[in-house]
Amino acid sequence: MKIICVIPAWNEEKNIAKVIIGAKPFVDEIVVVDDGSRDNTAAAAETAGATVFRHPINRGQGAALQTGNDYAHSHGADIIVHFDADDQFLATEIKDMIAPIIEGRADIVFGSRFLGKKANLPAVKKYLIMPLAQIFTRVILGIKLSDPQNGFRSMSRLAAEKIKISNREMAHNSEIQIKAFQEKLRVAEVPITVIYHRVGRGWSDAKKIIRDLLIHKIIK
Amino acid sequence: MLQQIIAIVIILFFVFRLFAQKKKGQISKNEFTLWLAFWLIAAAAIIFIKSIDRLVAWLGFSGSGINFLIYLAVLALFYLVFRLRLDLAKMDRNLTEIVRQITLKK
Numbered sequence: 001m002k003i004i005c006v007i008p009a010w011n012e013e014k015n016i017a018k019v020i021i022g023a024k025p026f027v028d029e030i031v032v033v034d035d036g037s038r039d040n041t042a043a044a045a046e047t048a049g050a051t052v053f054r055h056p057i058n059r060g061q062g063a064a065l066q067t068g069n070d071y072a073h074s075h076g077a078d079i080i081v082h083f084d085a086d087d088q089f090l091a092t093e094i095k096d097m098i099a100p101i102i103e104g105r106a107d108i109v110f111g112s113r114f115l116g117k118k119a120n121l122p123a124v125k126k127y128l129i130m131p132l133a134q135i136f137t138r139v140i141l142g143i144k145l146s147d148p149q150n151g152f153r154s155m156s157r158l159a160a161e162k163i164k165i166s167n168r169e170m171a172h173n174s175e176i177q178i179k180a181f182q183e184k185l186r187v188a189e190v191p192i193t194v195i196y197h198r199v200g201r202g203w204s205d206a207k208k209i210i211r212d213l214l215i216h217k218i219i220k
Numbered sequence: 221m222l223q224q225i226i227a228i229v230i231i232l233f234f235v236f237r238l239f240a241q242k243k244k245g246q247i248s249k250n251e252f253t254l255w256l257a258f259w260l261i262a263a264a265a266i267i268f269i270k271s272i273d274r275l276v277a278w279l280g281f282s283g284s285g286i287n288f289l290i291y292l293a294v295l296a297l298f299y300l301v302f303r304l305r306l307d308l309a310k311m312d313r314n315l316t317e318i319v320r321q322i323t324l325k326k
Contacts, residue, residue, distance in 0.1 A: 033323075055319050059316050067324065168316045215309045219309050219313070
């Protein structure tokens with residue numbers, strides 16, 4: 001099975017090499033989509049041994065992921081792993097994330113910070129933003145997953161064919177989850193570890209995510 | 221009456237401008253037709269404002285015809301902003317697709 005790891009990166013020259021070197025033993029190829037970085041992310045990724053593509057202008061994480069998916073799909077990937085460039089995920093957990101697909105139990109696997117493993121979320125996020133986001137995704141979007149905003153996921157070739165990411169920014173997380181259920185894919189959740197190095201998204205991003213989801217629903 | 225004349229003069233100014241733009245080829249035929257229809261309807265609404273007053277009263281609204289026209293105009297503006305927002309979102313999506321094609325071609 002050919003496993004390609006897609007890493008969207010924007011101004012991550014400090015972390016990208018470490019992330020690539022960490023993930024390399026668990027996948028066949030690493031694709032970094034440099035999303036119009038102003039620093040040397042692309043050069044650092046290339047030196048570390050990744051296949052690098054560079055968006056000429058910044059388009060957002062969702063757009064970079066779909067670019068990576070398009071490449072991976074056209075280059076024969078059986079499993080595509082989405083992994084963040086900011087060194088907050090553990091590369092050793094890639095094998096846990098792809099196991100349900102290899103064993104034929106799932107088409108798409110979502111990482112979750114709320115299934116028992118360590119995730120040092122900031123208090124506001126843990127006790128306020130995330131519970132509200134969970135209510136929104138369960139009640140409004142009808143998604144029964146424990147983690148509504150997690151960038152660590154893996155998908156089979158079939159899932160990559162069914163799910164085309166159209167939300168170019170942060171709403172892609174919810175979009176992928178919605179489409180996975182709409183397409184009746186077999187969904188699995190795997191507990192993952194998240195180590196936060198900087199403060200994550202807050203209220204303004206939550207509002208933006210909801211707005212983007214609504215607009216993309218209308219212009220579909 | 222004076223207010224109506226002033227409004228008609230303003231509309232005539234925009235209609236003449238519209239014809240001039242059409243002559244210079246600055247706007248398409250569809251755009252010209254749309255705007256001409258808009259200004260003609262606006263002129264008709266001003267000329268027949270008394271009839272609109274009666275229509276508004278008959279419909280049970282307490283305000284005058286001109287108020288009613290302003291409400292309609294605000295509704296139309298909201299709708300146009302909404303359409304613009306959607307058009308921008310579509311253009312944004314197309315831009316992303318072009319960026320992706322360029323990126324993967326290299």
